[in-house]
Amino acid sequence: MKNTSLKITSALLLASALAWVPAHAQQFKAGFVNTDRILRDSNMAKSAQTRLEQEFSRKEKEITTLANSLQTASERFEREATTLSESQRTQRQRTLLEQDRELQRKRREFQEDLNARKTEELSLVLERANAVVQQVAEREKYDVILQEAVYVNPVHDITDKVINALNASR
Incomplete structure (x- = not known):
């Protein structure tokens, strides 16, 4: 019984709140930013990716050469x-196993270093x-900017504005 009256009270509160919203909806301004697009499409992100590729390309080639060898x-x-002979076979197997361990260690270290630098x-x-x-939100008087949402009407997506402003600020 308490649960039912709680649901009815909640529904009445929601209905009264929704009745209030249309009168004041023009005052609330929301926007959405797609962080993945910023990290993929902005010049700053592209420059960071280029720096990472240059920084790690030599080490990656060394690991590839070692793996091929x-x-x-x-x-x-x-x-x-x-x-x-049995002793030669055993010795070569040991050598191959040691080389494989070394390769796996270098790959792991490379991946850890790359991930740290990427972060x-x-x-x-x-x-x-x-x-x-924040600058765009203040300039254009947004009340809230969301970075994650299940659905966003494209009208509220300000990602292009942010990318353009980010690119212009460099």
Whole structure:
């Protein structure tokens, strides 16, 4: 019984609030920003991506070369295994295993370093983008700017304004 009266009271409060909204709806201004688009399309984000690629390309090539070398050595071992003595076979297997561990370690370190730097770069972009969002919101008198939503009417999407302002500020 309490649950039913609570639902009725909630419904009445919601109805009275909604009756009030049309009279004051013109005063409330909301916008939406697609953060993923900012991180993908802004010049600042593209520059960050280019810096990361330049910074990590040499290390990535080294790892690729090491992986190719290990693959070649492994294939050669497969071909020659039947002709090797037991001790030679065991020694080459150990060597291949050590090389594989080293490769996996380098890949892991590379990925950790890349992720850390990517986080640094993207946080700088987001910090600047949030400042630009705030400037746009204040200039155009928005009451609220949302960054995540299930659905947004494209009329309220100000992502292009933010990207243009972000690009112009560099």
